[in-house]
Amino acid sequence: MSASALPLTRSALPARDAASRDSGMAVGAGAPLVTLTGVSKEFQNGVTALARLDLCVRAGDFLSLLGPSGCGKSTALRLIAGLEPATSGRIEWATGGATARPSIGFVFQDPTLMPWASVESNVFLPLRLAGWSFRDALPRIEEALSLVGLPDFKKAMPRELSGGMKMRVSIARALVTRPSLLLMDEPFAALDEITRFKLNDDLMRLKQEMGCTVIFVTHSIYESAYLSTRIAVMAVRPGRVIAEIGIDAALPREEHFRRESAYLDACAKASDALHGAMDTKDHL
Amino acid sequence: MSLELPHITAPDDEAETAGNSPGGRRRGDIARARLVGILLPIVVFSFAIGLWEFIVRVNGIEPFILPAPSVVIATLIKDWSTLSLSLLVTLRTMAIALLLATFGGVIIAVIFAQSRLIERSLYPFAVILQVTPIVAIAPLLLVYLNSGTAILVCAFIVAFFPILSNTTLGLASTDPNLRNLFKLYGAGRWRELVLLRAPSALPYFLGGLRIAGGLALIGAVVAEIAAGSAGHGSGLAYRIVESGYRLNIPRMFAALLLISLTGILVYALLALVSHLLLRRWHESALDRGG
Numbered sequence: 001m002s003a004s005a006l007p008l009t010r011s012a013l014p015a016r017d018a019a020s021r022d023s024g025m026a027v028g029a030g031a032p033l034v035t036l037t038g039v040s041k042e043f044q045n046g047v048t049a050l051a052r053l054d055l056c057v058r059a060g061d062f063l064s065l066l067g068p069s070g071c072g073k074s075t076a077l078r079l080i081a082g083l084e085p086a087t088s089g090r091i092e093w094a095t096g097g098a099t100a101r102p103s104i105g106f107v108f109q110d111p112t113l114m115p116w117a118s119v120e121s122n123v124f125l126p127l128r129l130a131g132w133s134f135r136d137a138l139p140r141i142e143e144a145l146s147l148v149g150l151p152d153f154k155k156a157m158p159r160e161l162s163g164g165m166k167m168r169v170s171i172a173r174a175l176v177t178r179p180s181l182l183l184m185d186e187p188f189a190a191l192d193e194i195t196r197f198k199l200n201d202d203l204m205r206l207k208q209e210m211g212c213t214v215i216f217v218t219h220s221i222y223e224s225a226y227l228s229t230r231i232a233v234m235a236v237r238p239g240r241v242i243a244e245i246g247i248d249a250a251l252p253r254e255e256h257f258r259r260e261s262a263y264l265d266a267c268a269k270a271s272d273a274l275h276g277a278m279d280t281k282d283h284l
Numbered sequence: 285m286s287l288e289l290p291h292i293t294a295p296d297d298e299a300e301t302a303g304n305s306p307g308g309r310r311r312g313d314i315a316r317a318r319l320v321g322i323l324l325p326i327v328v329f330s331f332a333i334g335l336w337e338f339i340v341r342v343n344g345i346e347p348f349i350l351p352a353p354s355v356v357i358a359t360l361i362k363d364w365s366t367l368s369l370s371l372l373v374t375l376r377t378m379a380i381a382l383l384l385a386t387f388g389g390v391i392i393a394v395i396f397a398q399s400r401l402i403e404r405s406l407y408p409f410a411v412i413l414q415v416t417p418i419v420a421i422a423p424l425l426l427v428y429l430n431s432g433t434a435i436l437v438c439a440f441i442v443a444f445f446p447i448l449s450n451t452t453l454g455l456a457s458t459d460p461n462l463r464n465l466f467k468l469y470g471a472g473r474w475r476e477l478v479l480l481r482a483p484s485a486l487p488y489f490l491g492g493l494r495i496a497g498g499l500a501l502i503g504a505v506v507a508e509i510a511a512g513s514a515g516h517g518s519g520l521a522y523r524i525v526e527s528g529y530r531l532n533i534p535r536m537f538a539a540l541l542l543i544s545l546t547g548i549l550v551y552a553l554l555a556l557v558s559h560l561l562l563r564r565w566h567e568s569a570l571d572r573g574g
Contacts, residue, residue: 078464081468082468083464083467083468104468106464106465106468108461108464108465110461112459112461112462112465114462114480114483115565115566116483116486116564116565116566117483117565125465125469125479126465126469128479129466129469129470129471129475129479130469130470157564157565158565159565177469
């Protein structure tokens with residue numbers, strides 16, 4: 001097991017090249033699923049969230065976007081989800097073109113449940129919007145709730161659940177469409193560490209179970225090193241990928257992975273890359 | 285395809301969901317506190333009424349100056365045939381006005397939610413109607429409309445604004461991430477409105493409705509008084525004006541009592557509707573236990 005890191009500056013070498021070089025290292029990495037080429041995002045208030053971002057996500061990846069607040073990692077996720085248009089650059093899907101997205105599941109930082117609806121109605125939502133009847137959807141809803149370990153909470157209201165359980169419902173809702181790509185925007189940032197560790201373990205198992213690709217936004221070096229097959233380290237002002245780190249260890253991993261060299265190497269490299277970026281002039 | 289996750293629910297998860305079961309003694313204390321909470325206002329209120337009766341009797345105050353509560357009740361029973369008809373007239377005005385205000389307010393709020401531009405252009409009208417005292421508008425309306433319609437329009441105008449402004453606020457206060465989710469799954473405007481915005485706005489709307497219920501009554505009464513001498517109105521407020529002219533003070537009090545009771549009843553009814561609709565999920569209506 002080894003970790004490889006390719007710290008680079010945007011001007012020296014595009015991150016996409018690094019990703020393709022790296023592909024041999026990452027476990028389960030397959031054909032490109034989505035490729036971002038020179039993607040920039042400027043908001044109406046003039047803030048540049050992303051500047052010429054290059055990123056290749058491969059089928060089967062567990063890719064973490066790691067960086068400090070304001071580095072545009074959430075924006076990158078929203079662009080990939082199609083929630084916002086990019087100012088410039090291309091987002092190309094393996095299925096062809098910019099609009100032919102595969103089915104996507106999205107998990108926000110907050111559980112974002114509808115407080116007036118029961119757990120099962122919340123999980124039903126994506127299928128409901130896709131035109132399913134509740135009866136047809138019920139087996140899928142039950143499956144998704146079992147996957148996240150809440151099979152007995154179908155009728156519960158969100159307010160009756162703890163923070164960790166709400167997040168599980170939110171993940172079940174994202175999984176109910178059996179997405180091929182799961183986008184997660186700092187989903188566990190607001191949870192206590194014990195719950196977070198538990199959900200990390202469950203998430204890795206889920207990913208293997210579902211066979212989906214995951215893009216996971218986080219600001220935790222340890223979380224990204226524990227979960228990912230690949231880490232894209234991002235820097236602020238402008239938001240861009242400054243290093244890609246492949247972690248060559250099969251998923252799901254277990255607690256003892258935190259003491260292995262692959263994990264420790266990845267932590268060290270991610271940390272170095274982030275510190276390197278902080279030394280450059282464009283970080284405040 | 286299920287994971288083997290034997291103890292997937294974290295210990296803290298269980299602790300938080302398992303309701304705390306207080307001991308019998310604590311439960312008894314809570315029941316007693318609840319009983320006192322209900323009884324105390326009743327006792328205080330009865331005492332105040334008793335005091336009123338006592339003062340009137342001891343001082344021998346004439347009924348045309350201040351009738352005792354017993355006289356008011358007696359008048360209410362004696363004049364019930366007249367007063368009940370007037371009550372029905374006022375109730376009918378209020379109910380129709382509230383119904384129209386509810387439909388109108390919600391429909392216009394939904395239109396506002398579709399476009400900021402429409403909201404900006406039409407909102408001033410709503411504000412003008414709201415800030416101009418209804419008692420000042422009523423005489424004008426009585427010139428243009430027959431008194432029945434004018435009274436209805438007055439009640440409608442005052443009840444309309446809280447529903448419109450609250451519902452507009454509610455429709456605009458949807459969780460942006462939930463809106464993102466609807467967008468991600470390709471929901472159209474209509475489905476977003478029905479499945480997301482409407483339930484989000486419900487607590488706001490119900491808050492507005494509760495205010496509007498009281499205001500519809502006030503609007504109807506004010507307009508009836510304004511129409512009083514001019515029209516052939518027969519609502520409760522008209523009875524008050526009429527009794528005032530005839531110095532029939534006990535009947536004035538009886539009509540006033542009916543108006544008060546109507547207001548209380550309407551408020552209680554709307555509060556109940558609000559509680560029933562929100563009790564499962566909204567913070568404002570959750571059982572606080574004790």
